[in-house]
Amino acid sequence: MRVRVNADKCEGHNRCCALAPELFDVDDYGTATALNGGEVPVALEAKAKLAVENCPEYAIEYVRDGGEQDK
Amino acid sequence: MTKTPPVEDWATDYDIFDAGYVKDPVPVWDKLREQCPIAHTERWGGSWLPTSYEDMQAFVRMVPALSSRDPLVVSESKEEMEFDPILDEYGNKAPPITSDPPEHIPMRRLILPLFTPKAVEPYRPFAEKLCHGLIDGFIAKGTCDAALDYAVHIPAKTIAHVIGVDSERSDEFVGWVRGLLEEGMQDPAKRIKYRGIIRQFFGELVDARKANPRDDLVSRLLAQEIDGQPIARKAVVGMCNLLLVAGIDTTWSSISSALWHFSTHPEDRRRLANEPELFPSAIEEMLRFYSPVTMAREVTEETRAGDVTFMPGDKVLLNFPGANHDPAVFEDADKVILDRAKNRHIAFGIGSHRCAGSNLARMEMDVALRVWFERIPEFELTDPGAVTWAGGQVRGPRHLPFRFPV
Numbered sequence: 305m306r307v308r309v310n311a312d313k314c315e316g317h318n319r320c321c322a323l324a325p326e327l328f329d330v331d332d333y334g335t336a337t338a339l340n341g342g343e344v345p346v347a348l349e350a351k352a353k354l355a356v357e358n359c360p361e362y363a364i365e366y367v368r369d370g371g372e373q374d375k
Numbered sequence: 376m377t378k379t380p381p382v383e384d385w386a387t388d389y390d391i392f393d394a395g396y397v398k399d400p401v402p403v404w405d406k407l408r409e410q411c412p413i414a415h416t417e418r419w420g421g422s423w424l425p426t427s428y429e430d431m432q433a434f435v436r437m438v439p440a441l442s443s444r445d446p447l448v449v450s451e452s453k454e455e456m457e458f459d460p461i462l463d464e465y466g467n468k469a470p471p472i473t474s475d476p477p478e479h480i481p482m483r484r485l486i487l488p489l490f491t492p493k494a495v496e497p498y499r500p501f502a503e504k505l506c507h508g509l510i511d512g513f514i515a516k517g518t519c520d521a522a523l524d525y526a527v528h529i530p531a532k533t534i535a536h537v538i539g540v541d542s543e544r545s546d547e548f549v550g551w552v553r554g555l556l557e558e559g560m561q562d563p564a565k566r567i568k569y570r571g572i573i574r575q576f577f578g579e580l581v582d583a584r585k586a587n588p589r590d591d592l593v594s595r596l597l598a599q600e601i602d603g604q605p606i607a608r609k610a611v612v613g614m615c616n617l618l619l620v621a622g623i624d625t626t627w628s629s630i631s632s633a634l635w636h637f638s639t640h641p642e643d644r645r646r647l648a649n650e651p652e653l654f655p656s657a658i659e660e661m662l663r664f665y666s667p668v669t670m671a672r673e674v675t676e677e678t679r680a681g682d683v684t685f686m687p688g689d690k691v692l693l694n695f696p697g698a699n700h701d702p703a704v705f706e707d708a709d710k711v712i713l714d715r716a717k718n719r720h721i722a723f724g725i726g727s728h729r730c731a732g733s734n735l736a737r738m739e740m741d742v743a744l745r746v747w748f749e750r751i752p753e754f755e756l757t758d759p760g761a762v763t764w765a766g767g768q769v770r771g772p773r774h775l776p777f778r779f780p781v
Binding site for chain 1: 484487488491492655659716717718719720721723725726727729733734737
């Protein structure tokens with residue numbers, strides 16, 4: 305599983321970083337980025353799902369291996 | 376509260392200050408969401424009240440057709456703004472909350488770094504000591520007013536600490552902010568008075584720090600530049616004004632609402648006391664269920680929204696609290712679920728005006744509830760009839776008489 309933060313949508317709520325600090329970081333303006341190129345280890349897949357499903361801006365997406373977005 | 380005629384039709388004549396609505400607005404939102412879903416009223420200067428999550432998500436992004444230049448739920452009159460010497464001297468805006476692009480983003484980028492999760496963490500020990508000290512003051516009695524003896528002091532003293540002003544003055548700050556945002560919404564004389572007091576306080580503080588900089592937030596703001604230019608004095612006064620006004624009533628309301636919930640829902644209280652790992656999700660659920668803040672936008676161009684048309688000059692309320700009860704987005708929306716896994720709530724607003732202080736507010740809420748539950752895991756309301764709620768711009772309990780085993 306891979307995830308990606310859409311920086312144009314992210315408004316710095318920091319929900320992802322709070323729920324999955326192993327997977328996301330935020331900069332000084334609150335904008336989140338996915339760590340490790342968005343790669344999600346199997347053990348952290350549940351946390352990644354939480355981050356996706358708690359983003360109020362719908363800014364985190366799953367990425368298929370081909371780079372195509374997945375809902 | 377000012378006496379107004381009772382509401383007969385919420386869809387065409389709602390009243391955001393109606394006592395029953397302030398106490399429990401959820402049934403009104405649920406009905407309007409099915410019926411309209413955007414209600415209208417001529418009361419309090421006139422406004423539109425959307426109730427669906429989808430509309431709130433859309434409206435925050437209609438910039439500048441829905442402008443932030445007037446974000447109060449009841450507008451200040453042009454007359455009171457034009458002939459106020461304090462506003463002439465110290466400015467009448469509170470950037471970036473009152474800004475639209477293009478000036479919004481650089482202003483906002485000045486304050487965002489001050490409130491990142493890492494930036495607010497150093498204030499945690501201050502908040503913890505504060506909460507323990509407050510509880511020390513009443514725990515032996517077995518009773519307290521959890522809103523007035525506990526919750527209110529946490530944001531008031533923390534914000535004073537963050538801004539770098541004497542936290543002993545926090546009771547005054549609370550009085551000013553309530554005068555402006557609570558009583559002042561329905562009473563222009565009060566809001567003019569307290570708006571002036573706050574502006575003058577920060578005007579004098581900004582001038583003092585300009586003359587003699589210190590290691591504090593005001594001095595740091597004054598030292599910043601936008602496009603190589605120092606920030607205008609009035610803008611710095613406005614930003615300080617915003618930190619105080621936006622940081623007290625709001626977090627006070629969230630902490631009080633959570634304590635009210637746990638005092639009246641013993642099964643949730645016991646569950647949280649026994650499963651402290653639920654604190655993070657429980658706090659988000661409290662923020663969703665009891666979202667305190669409604670903001671407003673001023674319409675600057677004709678805008679079609681579903682079946683209605685907003686006209687220039689109209690006011691649209693951003694009903695974040697109502698959106699957070701929309702069953703289209705939240706399963707069992709009107710039920711508190713402490714371990715709710717999927718919770719895209721918008722209590723801190725959404726879009727480019729997302730509450731800049733949200734990480735500070737969350738930290739305060741986390742400390743306030745953890746310390747309370749550690750010291751007082753069993754508590755209940757003594758007199759449900761004595762609980763009072765404020766509403767309008769910011770909703771939350773203002774009196775919470777509690778008792779607990781000594």
